[in-house]
Structures are given as C-alpha cells and as structure tokens.
C-alpha cells in the first residue's frame with residue numbers, strides 16, 4: 001500500500017468484438033505478454049487481468065472475451081464475463097478493428113455500453129492497415145454520432161502506435177485510490193493458467209475450422225527439478241471428439257510436436273527457466289455444453 005495519498009488507481013475493461021485486438025492491446029499496455037492472441041475469433045475465454053504501475057498510480061486492465069452471440073454454454077459464460085466487466089469498472093476502452101470498422105458491425109457492443117454509466121474511450125485499432133486516412137475521419141464521425149465517447153483514439157496495438165497516448169488518457173480518468181497490487185505485479189493469474197493459455201495459443205495458431213474452439217488446456221503437474229533447473233510441465237489438452245483428437249495429434253504426432261516446441265519456447269522466454277513439456281490429448285465429449293465440466297476447467301460463473 002502506498003503512503004502517497006495523491007496516487008490514482010482504477011479498473012479499466014477492454015471490450016469489443018472478437019478479433020478486434022483487445023488482448024494485443026492489453027499486452028502492449030502492460031508491456032508483457034499475459035493474454036494470448038490469435039487471428040481466430042473468440043480466443044480469449046475469460047477475464048485476463050493486467051496491471052500497470054507508474055509513479056502516478058496503478059491501473060488494472062481487464063481483457064474480456066469478444067462480444068458475440070453465444071452458441072453454447074462456454075459462449076454464454078464468456079458473454080457474462082464481458083458484460084459484467086463493463087459494470088464493474090471505472091472506465092471502459094471499446095476496441096474496434098478500424099480496418100473493418102463501422103458502427104453497424106459494433107451494434108451489439110454499443111448497445112451494451114449504452115446500458116452502463118461508465119465513461120468509454122473508443123479505440124480505432126489496426127490503423128497500420130489503413131493507408132487512406134480519410135477513411136479514419138469518416139469512422140470517427142460515424143462513431144461520434146453513435147455514442148458520446150469521452151475520447152476517440154486511432155491506434156495500432158500491434159506496432160504500439162499511440163498506445164502511450166492512450167495510457168496517459170486512461171490515467172487522466174482514474175480516481176485517487178489505493179495500490180491494489182504490489183508495484184512490480186503485472187498480473188495475478190497463477191503461472192499454471194498462463195502456461196495452459198500459451199499452449200492453447202499454439203493450438204489456435206496451428207489448427208483451423210472447429211478445432212481451435214474445441215480445445216481446452218489444463219496443467220496437470222508442474223514441478224521444478226531443482227538439480228537440473230528444469231521446469232517439468234505435464235499438460236492435458238481436451239477436445240470434444242475422437243476425430244478432433246486424431247487431427248490434433250497429426251501424422252506421426254507431428255502437429256502435437258509443433259505445438260509442444262512453440263509452447264515450450266514461449267514458456268521458457270516468459271518464465272525464464274528451462275522447460276520440459278509433456279502434452280497429452282483427451283476427449284471430453286461436448287465439454288463446452290456441460291456445466292460441471294466447464295466448472296472443473298475453471299469457467300466458474302460469478
């Protein structure tokens with residue numbers, strides 16, 4: 001807890017459609033990879049907390065699942081997380097993909113924002129993809145007419161363009177408050193959770209169609225072999241059907257090997273120790289629609 005009474009603190013939710021770049025932006029804002037990212041929609045499945053501490057105070061960013069019409073219980077859980085987040089924070093950052101923008105596509109998100117009384121900053125993301133800047137001006141006008149955003153900022157979460165400016169705007173709207181986390185904390189998620197997510201990210205990267213969505217990852221065992229300074233990780237990858245399991249294993253186990261190599265490299269660089277990663281695949285039929293299975297996988301309703 002800081003003794004400086006003038007310091008600010010607050011909670012900021014990142015919301016928007018799937019694939020808008022919310023997780024990429026969260027990682028940029030806190031300067032470290034906490035949330036996994038992919039070009040597949042509905043990558044983020046739960047609320048991911050990222051903490052930024054500066055001399056002026058502490059901001060806790062909440063990355064949320066992309067807003068969509070849910071087709072199964074997991075999707076319903078994801079939407080509850082996203083919608084509840086809007087109500088529980090001091091500020092909302094609404095992220096939209098400006099390269100595919102338009103208020104018509106964000107209708108649902110705007111509707112949810114209108115129900116809350118929290119100030120909202122609109123971020124027009126992926127400006128690195130836009131060469132015609134008049135396109136941006138049109139978008140700004142369109143969004144301005146749709147909702148009284150307190151600020152509209154074109155940024156690129158990928159290149160970092162204008163993210164520092166966004167951070168300064170966020171601090172401006174934070175109330176005076178206590179430091180909720182230690183100064184050096186970047187997140188409060190357990191290591192196991194981040195590791196499982198990194199493995200899931202590699203599955204998303206290397207698979208297509210329904211496979212990415214059918215997968216859940218759980219770390220079964222995590223042990224430090226002190227003598228050799230190697231972190232031994234035993235992870236289980238759940239999928240919904242035998243046919244999906246076969247695809248995930250790949251010819252001669254090739255796909256799993258590639259997932260393993262990429263995940264190991266990422267975990268090693270993020271956690272700074274050598275890793276021995278063992279991956280197993282198990283079928284859990286229709287897990288996305290089974291309440292108790294979802295709970296056992298950590299998707300707890302609030």
Ligand SMILES: Nc1nc2c(ncn2[C@@H]2O[C@H](COP(=O)(O)OP(=O)(O)OP(=O)(O)O)[C@@H](O)[C@H]2O)c(=O)[nH]1
Pocket residue numbers: 016017018019020021022023024025036037038039040041042043044045064065066067125126127128129155156157158159
């Ligand atoms: N060109 C470009 N691509 C970006 C930018 N920000 C994100 N992306 C890409 O957009 C895709 C989606 O990014 P994510 O950060 O996973 O998007 P998200 O909004 O968290 O998606 P969900 O978790 O599914 O809701 C990834 O392929 C990113 O690399 C950007 O500023 N420019």
Ligand SMILES: [Mg+2]
Pocket residue numbers: 022023024035036037043044063064065066
């Ligand atoms: Mg995400």
